[in-house]
Structure formats: C-alpha cells, structure tokens
Amino acid sequence: MSFQIAIGPRIRKSPFYNSTVKAGVSHFTTYNHMYMPVSYGDPQAEYDRLMNGVDMRDVAGQRQVSLKGPDALELARLLTPRNLDNLTPGVGKYVPMTNSIGTLINDPVLLQVEDDEIWLSIADSDMKFWAEGVAVAKGLNVQVFEPDVSPLAIQGPKADDVVASLLGDWIRDVRYFGFSKTELDGIPLVVARSGWSKQGGFEFYLCDSSRGDELWDKVAEAGKPYGIGPGGPNYIERVESGLISVNADTDDWANPFEMGMGKFMDLDQDVDFIGKAALKTIKAEGIRRRFCGLIMDGEPFKSTNSHQCPVTMNGDYVGFASALAYSPRLEWNISTALISTEAADHGKDLLVDTEYGMRQAVVTSLPFRRENA
Ligand code: THG
Numbered sequence: 001m002s003f004q005i006a007i008g009p010r011i012r013k014s015p016f017y018n019s020t021v022k023a024g025v026s027h028f029t030t031y032n033h034m035y036m037p038v039s040y041g042d043p044q045a046e047y048d049r050l051m052n053g054v055d056m057r058d059v060a061g062q063r064q065v066s067l068k069g070p071d072a073l074e075l076a077r078l079l080t081p082r083n084l085d086n087l088t089p090g091v092g093k094y095v096p097m098t099n100s101i102g103t104l105i106n107d108p109v110l111l112q113v114e115d116d117e118i119w120l121s122i123a124d125s126d127m128k129f130w131a132e133g134v135a136v137a138k139g140l141n142v143q144v145f146e147p148d149v150s151p152l153a154i155q156g157p158k159a160d161d162v163v164a165s166l167l168g169d170w171i172r173d174v175r176y177f178g179f180s181k182t183e184l185d186g187i188p189l190v191v192a193r194s195g196w197s198k199q200g201g202f203e204f205y206l207c208d209s210s211r212g213d214e215l216w217d218k219v220a221e222a223g224k225p226y227g228i229g230p231g232g233p234n235y236i237e238r239v240e241s242g243l244i245s246v247n248a249d250t251d252d253w254a255n256p257f258e259m260g261m262g263k264f265m266d267l268d269q270d271v272d273f274i275g276k277a278a279l280k281t282i283k284a285e286g287i288r289r290r291f292c293g294l295i296m297d298g299e300p301f302k303s304t305n306s307h308q309c310p311v312t313m314n315g316d317y318v319g320f321a322s323a324l325a326y327s328p329r330l331e332w333n334i335s336t337a338l339i340s341t342e343a344a345d346h347g348k349d350l351l352v353d354t355e356y357g358m359r360q361a362v363v364t365s366l367p368f369r370r371e372n373a
Pocket of ligand 1: 062093094107108109121122123124151194195196197203243244
C-alpha cells in the first residue's frame, strides 16, 4: 500500500504535535478527533523501552470532559454504574459508562479536580455530547465542556525516576490513580500516577496548550539519563496486559459484565444511573459472551494493528478477535477476543480468520501469562 491519510483541519493537532513530528513519528491514529502518534517506526524498540526503560507519549487525545457546577457529581453519578459515594479528592477512579441498554460506551478515568468540577478523561467516543444531553434532559445545573487539558504520559519502570527528577521525590509516594495540581517551571499541570500500560508511570495533564512543546522538551531532557524515547499507547503491551480499548474490543452490544468490569459497578446503589435496569437484567440472566485471550499458531504476526476478525468453532460464528499481536515476551501470537461463553469455556477448536490467513486458537484468561496456557 502506498497511500497516506492527509493531515487536514477537521482532525485536531495536539499541543505536542510539532514535537512528535520532530521526534520522528511514523504513524498517527485519530482519537477524539485529534491526531495521536502510535509509532515512531520501530515497534520493537518502543516495546523494549516500555518494558525495561521509559517512554513518553502524546496522549492528548485522551480529552477531558469537564462537568462543572453544583450538580456536577449528580451528573457523574447518572453517567456511570460505578459507586461514587466515596469519591476521594486527589484519587481518580476508573468508571465504565453505559447507555440505556447497558452497552459499554466509554471507560474514562474520573478526576474530581475541584469541589464543583469533575473531569472525565475519556476514551475515543463523543462523551461531551452525551453528558450534555443527559444534563439537559435532567434539568441539571452543570456546564459540560472540554477544558484546555492535554495528557502526556510517561510509562515504564524508570518513569518514577524521570518524574522525580522533574518534580521532586514526593511523587514517589503518590499512590495508584492519585493526582495533584502542580507546576513545572510555571507550566500548569495535574500529575497523576496512571497511564494506559501495566508497566507503571505517570500522566502529566498539561493545562495550557500553548506550552506543549516546552513541556515535551523538559521531559525529554530529564529522561535522557534513563534512555527515554517517544512511544504511543503500546499495542503489544496492552494486549498482553488485557487493557480494554473501547470500540476496538467492543461492539454496540458489549456490556461491562462481558468485559470483566463487574467489580467497577454497583447495581444496588440508590442512584438511577443510565443502564441500571438493563444491567440488572443482564446480571440476572448471565452473560452470553466473555472478553478473554486467544493464543494462536503459525508464523509471528507482523503488524501491530488489526481490525476485528471473525472467530468460529466447528464452523459456527462465536465472536471476534479484537487485537492481534505477536508477544516477544511470551513468544506467542495473541489477541484479545469477545466470544460466546460456550466457546470460551470449551477453550479450543477455534479458528480465527486473520489477515495472515486462518489460524487455530486456544482460549486463555487475561492478562496473558505463560503459566495459564
Ligand atoms: N489515562 C487517562 N485517560 C484515559 C486513559 C488513560 N482515557 C482513555 C482511556 N485510557 C480510558 N481507558 C482506560 C482503560 C484502562 C485503564 C485506564 C483507562 C486502567 N485500568 C487498570 C486495569 O484495568 O488494570 C486499572 C483499573 C483500576 O483498577 O481502577 O488503568 O490511560 N488519563
């Protein structure tokens, strides 16, 4: 293939865009209507940095939807099945969002940044319109808007050292999903221990988009002694770790129970959140599909990208594989998949129709581990 997608004005540039171009970005995706780098041309090096060193990622596409006003918390409660009774200042929460039939439509990190302001750090779907629609329909006293906030992630086992050298040793005591407002040489930030990998690290939520390149340079400079380099949301590691990518791993019927997110929901709370009745029915009847891992035979997959691929068992369609990758650590072809509970329980005799041809597959739990196979 020799074509390219044009960089045009209908998709936004991130505040780090120029820096990522300078750093040699080779592939962008789009996320919440913004270009987001996914590779700098050497997937193996990017994977190694994340697993053994540290990477820096322009994830400004993880846009914030701000709910601001006296009814901010009430609106947030309507938007998620997660119980927000014990929302703690300075601690984020992973919150599935569902529609009226209980479908998972987004899975943001929620941060209460002021008494009357909540940010939803969203995955790739239009939650600003959804949230405002709910606020209007319910007559709530809350503004819904996108603030000038753009996350830059620093991930990997050496991320703590890099961030400590920038902000001080206090960051070593920040717990998982903990966050605080701070600044770096006058650049306003929210710093959080979070990020879309299981290798540890931080996210700097830049609160002034005019200073993106400046922030990028400071992180790159501080990371030099630790071998920092640019990366994207790492595809291979996210599949190994079983991190969910909404809309890549899900379809219009995938509910949080199927996706293994039961622990993030409370159907017995008083709040009449959107999807409550549907989710109660689903819980009572039991799920029909399950999000799980597949291990496949054959030559290592070459690409680090895929679309959903049909999975069959004895000729019958049972679901789809959602992210095919070759794991260098496990030395397996792997994929996340959403398949019938029968197929998942049977665990073998599956065929996946991949772009590399038909592949035999066996089922495993997520995250992928050698001892579970
Ligand atoms: N960070 C921030 N915003 C985001 C993401 C992020 N928005 C988009 C996307 N990622 C949202 N999706 C996720 C998915 C998984 C996690 C975070 C955001 C995650 N999950 C852990 C897990 O599944 O093991 C922990 C969940 C928990 O235990 O609470 O970290 O990455 N700012």
